[in-house]
Amino acid sequence: MTQFESRNITMMMDLYEMTMAYGYFKENDTEKKVAFDVFYRKNPDGGGFSIFAGLEQVIEYLENMHFDDVDVEYFRSLNLFDEAFLTYLKNFRFHGDVYAFEEGTIMYPNEPVVTVVAPLIEAQLVETAILAQINHQSLIATKARRIVKAAAGRGVSDFGARRAHNMDAAIYGARASYIGGVNGTATVSAGQMFGIPVGGTHAHSWVMEHSDELTAFRSYAKVFPNNCTLLVDTYDVLKSGVPNAIKVFQEMKDAGIPLTRYGIRLDSGDLAYLSRKARKMLDKAGFTDAKIVVSNSLDEYTITSILSQGGCIDSFGVGERMITAKTDPVFGAVYKICAVEENGKFAPRIKVSETVEKITNPGLKSVYRVYDEEGHAVADLITGFDEKVDFSTPYRYVDPEKPWKNRSYENCTAKPLLHKVIEGGKRLTKTKTLQELQAYVKKQLDNEIWEEEQRFENPHKHYIDMSPDYYEMKMSMLHNIRTV
Numbered sequence: 001m002t003q004f005e006s007r008n009i010t011m012m013m014d015l016y017e018m019t020m021a022y023g024y025f026k027e028n029d030t031e032k033k034v035a036f037d038v039f040y041r042k043n044p045d046g047g048g049f050s051i052f053a054g055l056e057q058v059i060e061y062l063e064n065m066h067f068d069d070v071d072v073e074y075f076r077s078l079n080l081f082d083e084a085f086l087t088y089l090k091n092f093r094f095h096g097d098v099y100a101f102e103e104g105t106i107m108y109p110n111e112p113v114v115t116v117v118a119p120l121i122e123a124q125l126v127e128t129a130i131l132a133q134i135n136h137q138s139l140i141a142t143k144a145r146r147i148v149k150a151a152a153g154r155g156v157s158d159f160g161a162r163r164a165h166n167m168d169a170a171i172y173g174a175r176a177s178y179i180g181g182v183n184g185t186a187t188v189s190a191g192q193m194f195g196i197p198v199g200g201t202h203a204h205s206w207v208m209e210h211s212d213e214l215t216a217f218r219s220y221a222k223v224f225p226n227n228c229t230l231l232v233d234t235y236d237v238l239k240s241g242v243p244n245a246i247k248v249f250q251e252m253k254d255a256g257i258p259l260t261r262y263g264i265r266l267d268s269g270d271l272a273y274l275s276r277k278a279r280k281m282l283d284k285a286g287f288t289d290a291k292i293v294v295s296n297s298l299d300e301y302t303i304t305s306i307l308s309q310g311g312c313i314d315s316f317g318v319g320e321r322m323i324t325a326k327t328d329p330v331f332g333a334v335y336k337i338c339a340v341e342e343n344g345k346f347a348p349r350i351k352v353s354e355t356v357e358k359i360t361n362p363g364l365k366s367v368y369r370v371y372d373e374e375g376h377a378v379a380d381l382i383t384g385f386d387e388k389v390d391f392s393t394p395y396r397y398v399d400p401e402k403p404w405k406n407r408s409y410e411n412c413t414a415k416p417l418l419h420k421v422i423e424g425g426k427r428l429t430k431t432k433t434l435q436e437l438q439a440y441v442k443k444q445l446d447n448e449i450w451e452e453e454q455r456f457e458n459p460h461k462h463y464i465d466m467s468p469d470y471y472e473m474k475m476s477m478l479h480n481i482r483t484v
């Protein structure tokens with residue numbers, strides 16, 4: 001199979017999901033329902049929050065998952081499964097319900113962001129595909145937001161496709177970075193697939209192919225007079241690149257060509273120093289509105305440093321370190337069973353571990369974001385799925401890290417975060433545009449999430465509280481396990 005043939009992404013699973021599914025099939029457990037939660041344990045880069053991304057692809061996957069004849073044939077070739085099971089696979093569809101945070105919601109460790117409630121085999125088979133999408137896109141969206149924050153209002157463009165961990169990572173990474181707040185991408189297929197604005201400059205090869213730098217700049221300006229960003233570091237930035245760019249801008253001006261979108265790009269050397277010098281030269285020549293774009297292995301740390309050195313920069317092209325989330329490249333979301341249907345009811349299940357953080361939250365749950373009177377998110381609250389929360393009077397909650405304290409939310413409001421997005425295998429929500437998702441992220445970070453949670457160094461930890469009933473239920477499960 002070549003990469004040009006369309007592939008069935010249903011096959012993007014780990015074999016153990018299929019072997020367990022076969023085991024359940026042999027045990028006649030095809031109808032029994034279970035619930036699995038997706039949650040993660042640590043924000044990347046020591047940050048105070050993460051951005052939930054990739055839900056659209058999860059919904060698409062679950063709605064369309066199926067096994068084609070060639071897939072069934074492949075499973076037959078493994079000599080692991082009997083014919084009855086292979087026939088079952090031929091007719092397989094996902095019939096479950098899925099609850100999820102809205103895509104773009106700010107999320108925190110150890111709260112369920114997706115809950116899959118489905119017949120056992122179906123719920124088990126989807127583990128890897130769901131995690132692959134959520135882990136990747138949440139990682140890149142979160143990284144992109146950090147880079148956008150460091151850029152402090154200047155534009156950021158995704159330049160990462162060539163250094164991404166192959167093509168899907170480039171395309172879905174562009175999608176995620178746009179959700180996180182970048183202005184656009186250089187990746188054409190991401191523009192085509194998701195409506196992300198595409199843009200870019202030119203490469204060193206354009207300069208090197210021409211007889212000299214000035215000729216190269218003149219030719220580029222002739223072809224793209226309205227979008228003319230010239231790469232000035234092929235030979236010598238300050239001695240030839242910037243002076244040649246200024247010469248071409250002057251020629252355009254003299255010829256009466258309106259200089260609308262124009263400027264230079266720096267791609268090597270000391271970007272703070274060179275941008276300051278270049279800015280002075282452009283201003284002195286009267287091109288005060290020429291923009292300076294910089295690129296070269298940038299991330300939130302180099303951008304912060306370069307700006308603190310007085311770099312005169314209008315926008316950043318960011319590739320490898322954003323598209324691979326280089327400083328912390330693994331987003332550890334996991335998929336854990338939390339409840340099993342018994343006599344028509346969901347019985348909670350808990351995973352106990354030596355490490356407190358690895359003890360799971362049992363049962364079907366609801367998650368609320370709790371807001372103070374100014375609309376700031378003060379905590380998230382985990383309750384039982386059907387539990388009523390009434391915020392009209394002070395609401396007593398338990399901070400699981402300090403359960404002995406008697407605490408209440410007063411004058412607060414609560415918003416449920418988990419919404420049913422798939423029912424009986426069919427999607428309930430409409431697809432949002434990426435512009436809507438980006439605006440949603442920005443609105444939360446501008447208005448709801450404390451600045452103290454957003455800073456890079458020692459950010460405040462968001463509280464994940466529990467209702468007293470839920471906390472008691474979890475503790476009694478732990479107690480019962482201990483005493484067995």
Ligand SMILES: Nc1ncnc2c1ncn2[C@@H]1O[C@H](COP(=O)(O)OP(=O)(O)OP(=O)(O)O)[C@@H](O)[C@H]1O
Nearest residue numbers: 267268269270271272273296297298302305306309
């Ligand atoms: N003033 C600055 N302060 C902090 N970091 C900077 C500054 N200027 C550039 N950088 C960063 O320093 C690193 C320089 O990397 P590197 O030495 O590979 O680049 P280079 O030699 O200038 O260019 P090339 O890509 O051609 O090798 C890049 O990550 C760049 O973003």
Ligand SMILES: O=P(O)(O)OC[C@H]1O[C@H](OP(=O)(O)OP(=O)(O)O)[C@H](O)[C@@H]1O
Nearest residue numbers: 159163267295296297298318319320321
């Ligand atoms: O550095 P990144 O953040 O990944 O940004 C993308 C890089 O891609 C291009 O480099 P190219 O592939 O031409 O190689 P170069 O490093 O030699 O410029 C461009 O000139 C940027 O430097």
Ligand SMILES: O=C(O)c1cccnc1
Nearest residue numbers: 159186199200201202317
């Ligand atoms: O358009 C650009 O300048 C660009 C795009 C991708 C990678 N490097 C640069």
